[in-house]
Amino acid sequence: MIIISLNQQAQSLNGSGELYLQKYPKLGLKLVDGTSLAAAVVVNSIPHGADQVVLSGNISKVACAVAAALCKKNIKVIITNKQDYHFLQPKIPEDAADNLLLSKTGMAKVWIIGEGADATEQLRAPKGTRFIPYSQFPPRMARKDGCTYSTTPAMSVPKTLQNVHSCENWLPRRVMSAWRVAGIVHALEGWDEHECGDTVLDMDKVWSAALLHGFRPVAEA
Template sequence: MGNLTKVAYTIASALCQKGVHVSILRLDEYEKVRSFVPRECRDYLLHLTSEELSSNKVWLVGEETTREEQEKATKGTLFIPFSQFPLKQFRRDCIYHTTPALIVPKSLVNVHSCENWLPRKAMSATRVAGILHALEGWEMHECGTSIILSDLDQVWEACLSHGFQPLLLPHH
């Protein structure tokens, strides 16, 4: 839910390629994402009605996810934004993860916080991507919808090899 971006398409495609079911509520968004996901993985992409949505306990959401859409989630749902900015929190009975971010390596000094919604020593994934490009000497640009799963695996391995770590889920 929310604004479909290059990141949203890539996440949905990567999850489907890994055999994870991805459910989409809005029919127009489902059709757009379906055209992006490789044919052999499309069975993992599901269009749900709002009644069926209650069975999903993890929601990947964009910036423009509305209060009404969040209200359709069941108690205890985990909202994980794929957007640059955090999701507006309307529910006290749900868990809200931060925007995509990583913990910086201990060797990276004088970095305390880049965005005020992230914890200390955390950096947004987009900033980390820029650093990785420089460290690895990569010249390619992730424009359009050209990202493939092997590229994501390469980026993740490079990220870990330079000491960046996943930002853990908040405790509730």
């Protein structure tokens, strides 16, 4: 089986990769955009005991998956942009919809941020806030007063994987972008399905498979 790990896909660019399937319906390979694993990395980065987070930045497919997963875990997801809030509302499971909130005054000490995260808005976060990116490229870091910024979604590679340095120049050595790890895991598991367009694979299943094959959260590297 041939797996193509998609990077820098967007709904406005190519339907999150689905354009390839429409153009080549007999494509003899699987397309994996890595949304499920990238979102799983973010969700599993939320500090234990956190009951609310602020979501800020351009609303991507990963951001939607993260928001839905956190709401299902009964974690309040605070959106400060009214347009983004209304965009996300229908994507949240009905039984968890009350956990998506619109507020300009969220004081949560965990912020999930992506590209386009407003530096001015970051200044409203409390001192000591932890910023967790959900984007492939690092968002602008606007705080230095005791706040911390995690790496973009990524995992450390197994010790058995040789000749690996860094996947992106902003990641530590032997750390690989979650989107790329997703393609490797997909191939190792032999999954016979695409992850592109609106499709998001089971996050818990993909996360467990990545751990099974020796990939680890960056904090455990």
